[in-house]
Amino acid sequence: MSEQQDHDVGYGRPPKSTRFKKGQSGNPHGRPKGRKTEIPYDAVLGQTVTIREDGAEKTMTAAEAFLLSLAKQGLEGDTAAARQTLATIEDARAKRLLKNDTTEIRLVYKFASPGSVTSALEPLRMARKLDRYGPTARMALEPWIVEAALARLGERQLSPEEQRTVVEATRTPRKVKWPEWWTELPE
Structure with a gap:
């Protein structure tokens, strides 16, 4: 090795023989195929959660619990939640018609009297x-x-x-x- 090359080696200065050549990629093969780049919504919303409804504990997916909470907020007067719930119901109906799925979803709500403060x-x-x-x-x-x-x-x-x-x-x-x-x- 020449005296000049020894001088150029140090912290943040690897030997010239191991440095990338001009135009050479640091990741020549690229990202491996099948690598997920999207947010794992299915993994998060697919988890099972336990909620308490009418004093009884029920197990459902996080997505179902989220939609149930959103629908309840809409029924309590939150107009943005009501609009989002209706849009979600319409999307689900459209998908169900395409799949010919006959699964019935039943939501039961208890309302407070209209004069309640x-x-x-x-x-x-x-x-x-x-x-x-x-x-x-x-x-x-x-x-x-x-x-x-x-x-x-x-x-x-x-x-x-x-x-x-x-x-x-x-x-x-x-x-x-x-x-x-x-x-x-x-x-």
């Missing part, structure tokens, strides 16, 4: 649903709304039973600034 509490951030997928829409009050309601009571005081009910209905009762007369403090 439950559906208004969450958008107003006054309360939060504790179990989105449960058979009932059990809500928990936010601490700030409890404090505001207590301030509106003025001189009136709640009975110990009423106090327990308020504490149980509050999402995070430890964050509430309870009045001095309050006896049923959270545990």
Whole structure:
């Protein structure tokens, strides 16, 4: 080896004999055939998940659970979710007609009465649903709304039973600034 070549070798400077020649690719054979380049939607959405519906656990694919959640949001008033659900149903119907598939899909929903204030509490951030997928829409009050309601009571005081009910209905009762007369403090 010449003195000049020895000088050119070092960190980030391999010997000239092992360097790529001009015009030579660093990956001459290219990507191997059959290598996946797409996002693995089927692998992710094909996984089985367990959900709780009407108090019973059900096993389904992640795709089915996602569509069920999207449909439920649409039925609760989310217009974007409703549009997407309808578009997905139309796509599924079109594919089913092409395949002559006669599989029946049955969705069962339980609705709260139209006069119920439950559906208004969450958008107003006054309360939060504790179990989105449960058979009932059990809500928990936010601490700030409890404090505001207590301030509106003025001189009136709640009975110990009423106090327990308020504490149980509050999402995070430890964050509430309870009045001095309050006896049923959270545990």
